[in-house]
Structure formats: C-alpha cells, structure tokens
Amino acid sequence: MEKQINIKPTESELEILQILWALGKATVRQVNEELSKTKEVGYTTTLKLMQIMFEKQLVSRTDEGRYHVYEAAVGEEPTQHMLLDKFIGTTFRGSATRMVMQALGNQQVSKEELDEIKKLIDSIEKGQ
Amino acid sequence: MEKQINIKPTESELEILQILWALGKATVRQVNEELSKTKEVGYTTTLKLMQIMFEKQLVSRTDEGRYHVYEAAVGEEPTQHMLLDKFIGTTFRGSATRMVMQALGNQQVSKEELDEIKKLIDSIEKGQ
DNA sequence: ATCAATCTACGAAAATTTTCGTAATAAAAT
C-alpha cells in the first residue's frame, strides 16, 4: 500500500521522482547527472532536495557501502493520479471531460493512440 | 489576439483568473468575496495579487468611478492549453495519451461524456 | 602516511510566492 499520497511534491521534487521512477534505484550523483541533461544544477542542490524528499517520505534510501541509494517511496501512478485530480480541479474547474477534450484537440495524438482511447472508453462503458 | 500566453500564473493567480473568467468583469472586492467562499483570505491580499497580475498583464482594468474594474487579459482556453502542455510534460513525460487514459480511468465520467469524447475522436480521425 | 577525490550533513542565502499592515485618498453618512 502507498503511504503518504497526499503530499504534493514541488516541481523540482517531481523532476527527481520522474528520474527515480525511470531508473528504479539511483544515487544522488546519478540523479544529478540526469537532471544536468536538461538544466544547470549543482550536486549539492540535488543532494539537499533528495534529503528533503527523504524527510517527507517521498523517497526511501538504503546505505550501500558508504553512500546512499535512493528509491521512490511513492508510486508513479498514484502520484500522477493525485496531481491530475488537483490539476483538473484548479485548471478545469473539476471537469475531466473538458480537459480530455482539450488534450485530444490540441495535442498531437496519433490515430493508434486515439483508437486505444476509444477501446478504453468502450471497456469502461461495458463495465458500468 | 492573445498577448503573453507564456506567462505561467501561480496557483493563487490562477484562482483569481478562474473567477474573472466566470464573472467577466469584477472589482477586487467581488473577487475577494468569491475567494472567501473557499478559503480565508484578506482583502489586501487579493488586492495585492491583482495588482501584481496587472503588472504581469494577466489582467486589465479600467477606472470606473473611483475604483478599478478588472478583467482577465488572457483567455481561458489558451491559458488552459498552456498549463495542460506543461502539466503533461512534467507529470506524464509528455504523453497526452497516458494522461487521458488515467483521467478516464480514474475520474468519474458519465456515459454521456464518454460518448461525447468518442464523437470527438471520430471527428479528429476523419479530419486527419 | 599523505593527498586527492567523493559523499553526506548542515545551515543559510537567494528567489519566489503569499500575506497583510499602514497610509493616503475619496466618497458617503451623520
């Protein structure tokens, strides 16, 4: 079971979570190297953020030799779900439909993906 | 035409924009009253925020008598679109499809809405 | 053994966002 799924990570924390979700386990250095691909960021900055995330229980860590190996302590899906809910609430006044329609209309979504979504809708409709 | 659609409003600013989009025009007091329905917030706090938003050109205002009447200076749709793009980028690693599928799976979406979305998909597929 | 390199901890500075107190001004009420 997920623990604290109510804690909303900040923007920077989310970036780090993304990396951890992708890598599974990672040291601060590894995370920092990933971050550096996108933007300028000092090692100690990343370290501090991950320490804060550890306090918030967003990540866990184990002592491996003399350094720490970090891991996300919150799941990707539950976190996305929570953020999505909040986002729909604040930006689309709670209407998931409005948001979906904008997303489909504005984003580049391939025919294959659209079909996939249609299938999903069908299965939901059958289910309820 | 929209002006600065790149300025990302903060959370609080977005709340105010929502109210202005709903009301059209409004004074600081009106906006503050709307905000107060949801949360505790002082009048001068709202005022200050709206002044900052005026500087950022997120809102415009006209002198009506001795007070200001405010209006959103950015459109609801373009703003939502911009925020949605950023959100998909940071939270769903750029995949609109993944986000839509989560939204449809997790949120409460009625059959009517699902049908509406299906219709939209069909029309997009015909278009391209 | 000494030096260099690497990692963590800690604290604080910097930047951003949010909140609010105070003063000035103008209108409205008494």
Add this chain to the structure above:
DNA sequence: ATTTTATTACGAAAATTTTCGTAGATTGAT
C-alpha cells in the same frame, strides 16, 4: 463639517521553494 467607510498604493513580513558553500568523513591513489 466631521466622521465613518471603502478603495488603492506601497512596502515589507512570512512562508515556501531552490540553490549552494562549507565542513567532516571515508575511500582510493600516490
């Protein structure tokens, strides 16, 4: 006319988030 009320402007405090410098500890190299 004086007082009360409502509005804006301004600045700064408070809170949150981000960044980074420094110190201490441990490993590895010379």
